[in-house]
Amino acid sequence: MKRVLAAVLALAVVAGGTLTGCGEKEKTGKKDEKMSAAFICANLGDKSFNDIAWEGFKKAETELGMDIKVVEYGAEKSKMEPALVDVAEKYDIVAFEGGEFTEILEKHYEEFPDTKFVGFDIDPTYQVKMPNYFAINYMQNQGDYLAGALAAKMSQTGVIGFVGGAEVVVINDFLLGYVEGAQHADANVKVATAYIGDFVNSPKAKELTQVQMTQGADVLHQVAGAAGLGLFEACAEKTGIWAIGVDADQREYFAESNQKVADVILTSMLKRNDIAIFNILKETAVGKAQYGTLKRWGVKEGVTVIVKNDFYRQNVPQETQAYIDELEGQIAAGEITMDTAYGMQQEQFISIRESVKP
Structure with missing residues (x-):
């Protein structure tokens, strides 16, 4: 029965006709000598989380000789399950983001005992029971601790901003x-917070950013995927404002296409999907990856850190740079810890958020 369901779901992918692939071969994966890996995501081109993850796959193609493919299911969540089943039939390793895919995998993993699955941004409390599943939790609260400390140090008004995509636990x-x-940097700092409601509505992100500016915010951080461009545009239209990006070095992404936007992005809080993905693909290829487990990676592993490029060094005072470096070392050593939204009661979270409201 499970095989019948898998076949039906795979046919649904073909019938839908909207999933796109890069580097696809006529028959890729299990029958080839080279190991193969597929990445399932909503879309590439976000200049953020998905793009930086795909860089890890491309590195595996170049350095490890892997066959790789990306499957983009778009905005229709109904395509997530057939996409997973389809690529699991053809590829040695299948990677994806989030708990929704994990729930789908729980229904199908036994159908694909020879396929390895990698999930990232997984709830740290998740108990892995699937022997062919490697779960990764990124400790983004550690990296954003550094981003918040930098924002407070760089602010001239004592008010900083945060624009998130959806109000979900990871954000x-x-x-x-x-x-x-x-x-930690300024006990009296105020933090304006807003949520867009999704990760694609750039105009709304811009509008929310402008509202926060009227509240005095002069350093603003976006955690909103592709929608974050709206925050950058708003910051670029006003003098004396800094922006902080997310997931990838977003200044680098815009340096050639939109210099005005690039020049307001002081730094970005990285979630080094590229490093994490490449490492797990490499370890899988040599048989060293510990499937059936969940790993937590953060500042210590160099996965959730802020960008310290030439632009950062030119615009952040040396004293502040030294302060951030010290904090980074303390977090890596376990000397500084911070709260996490995972497992926190909503009332407690709201209380913390409201306590710093401008």
Whole structure:
């Protein structure tokens, strides 16, 4: 029965006709000598989380000789399950983001015992029971602790901003780190917070950013995927404003296409999907990856850190740079800890968020 369901779901992918692939071969994966890996995501081109993850796959193609493919299911969540089943039939390793895919995998993993699955941004309390599943939790609250501390140090008004995509636990985890890092730098700091409601509505992100500017925010951080461009545009239209990006070095992404936007992005809080993905693909290829487990990676592993490029070094005072470096070392050593939204009661989270409201 499970095989019949898998076949039906795979046919649904073909019938839908909207999933796109890069580097697809006529028959890729299990029958080839080279190991193969597929990445399932909503879309590439976000200049953020998905794009940086795909860089890890491309590195595996170049350095490990893997066959790789990306499957983009778009905005229709109904395509997530057939996409997973389809690529699991053809590829040795299948990677994806989030708990929704994990729930789908729980229904199908036994159908594909020879396929390895990698999930990232997984709830740290998740108990892995699937022997062919490697779960990764990024401690983004650690990296955003550094971003918040930097924002508070760079602010001239004592008010900083945070624009998130959806009000979900992973975004709130960013926010908690951001708030607590800012308070470490300035006990009296205020943090304006807003949520777009999705990760694609750039005009709304711009509008919310402009509202926060009227509240005095002069350093603003976006954690909103592709929608974050709206925050950058708003910051670029006003003097004396800094922006902080997310997931990838977003200044680098815009340096050639939109210099005005690039020049307001002081730094970005990285979630080094590229490093994490490449490492797990490499370890899988040599048989060293510990499937059936969940790993938590953060500042210590160099996965959730802020960008310290030439632009950062030119625009952040040396004293502040030294302060951020010290904080980073303390977090890596376990000397500084911070709250996490995972497992936190909503009432407690709201209380923390409201306590720093301008």
